Amino acid sequence: MVQDTHIPVTILTGFLGAGKTTLLNNLLHDLSEQKTAVIINEFGDTSIDSQLVVSTNEEIVEINSGCICCNVRGDLIRLLADLQKQEDTIDRVVIETTGMANPAPVIQTFLMDEQTAASFEIDSVITMVDAKHIGQHLEEEEPAQQIAFADKLLVNKIDLITNDEKEALKQQLISMNPNAKKFYTTNAKVDSSELIGTKSFAVENALNMDPDLLTDTHHHHHSPVTSFVLQEDRPLDIDKVNKWFAYLVQMKGESLYRYKGVLYIKQMDRKVVFQGVHMLFAGTEGDEWAPNEKRQSEVVFIGKQLDNKELEIGFQYCLA
Incomplete structure (x- = not known):
């Protein structure tokens, strides 16, 4: 039986303020026995997120020269290549994208770049959903894409909405992405074993959302944000x-x-x-x-x- 030597990658996405960094801290706490490389992409040229991430047994790398789904995809590929060459072998990679990122080009990187695909594989694509505020943003391009490409949807801040609002949001998310497993949480609290190491990413589901995913088209933002x-x-x-x-x-x-x-x-x-x-x-x-x-x-x-x-x-x- 051939052992899989690919390094698993978790892509953590979600619109601005959904709770990605809180979830990342929870995951790193639970993964403290593993060597985890964390790649953080921030919208803008500041580095505040790295100050908000707990320090455990991880290596934190920041990309803040642009959006990870646009002009810095080359930076991502080079970072992953450098991680793969390190003598101190890493157990997994967690990528926290900016809240303005379309996850499709990030997913595409792991499927289409030969060098990256030879060493890494997507374990899961987790999208955080802000239950309180997502209704104000569902008409915008990025949040809809983030929800569509997830195989795990974490509906966070569920304590801030009513039961009727929760049921309406639940039905809306099912219509947008029926395949994703859904969790309803407060303070991003969820059993990490439900998110990490599940190999829940399925390329066929991603292709259903975007048939052109495996064509090398360039992505641009058209957002007023x-x-x-x-x-x-x-x-x-x-x-x-x-x-x-x-x-x-x-x-x-x-x-x-x-x-x-x-x-x-x-x-x-x-x-x-x-x-x-x-x-x-x-x-x-x-x-x-x-x-x-x-x-x-x-x-x-x-x-x-x-x-x-x-x-x-x-x-x-x-x-x-």
Whole structure:
């Protein structure tokens, strides 16, 4: 009996703010005995996600020079080739795509690039669905594609909707992707054995969704969603920060699909980590600043028709 030497790959996708990083942390905790390579692709040129991922027995590589399904597919192929050549053999790869990624070209990479296909195989394609907010985005191209190509659908934040809303969403997801196994979760809590090592990806199902999947067509984004990054070395005042975010959530929440960051607050010795989706916002104390670490606030906003100048003025208002 010939042993399969392919390295299994889990592709983790889902629209902005669905809970991908929370699920990734849960998976890495459960996979702590394995050597896992994590590839994170962020929408925009910031690196906040790597600060939100727990540190276990993994190697984290970031791609933030563009969307993994577009101009950086070559970067992905080179990264995978480098991982395969390492002396310290990895057990698996987990790829967390940007919330704006169409998973089809990522899947295509593992099926059509000969070198990649010789060493890696897709174990599963997991799509996170934000139960509270997905209804606002189903008409957009990317969320619909992410749902269509999944073999596992994790409907997260189920505690934030009613039973009637849950049933309506359940029927909608069945109509969009009848083949995917569906999980209904809170805080992305699900048994990792249901997601990892199941070999649930089936290329025939993917081809049903996109008959041209195995033709090398180039993918382009046609979305009005943009990102804007703010950075500041000077400390911020906690009261001003609270007032600014209260204004943003109330007045701009509908257009802010996703916002997150790490803040340098004058009154605190620890970092402040915050994340938000539309009008849902949460901030927590993070790690202490390391003795030689540069103290800096870094914030990324992702949304529709962002007023970058207004965001910049508001951020400057927060200075201590």
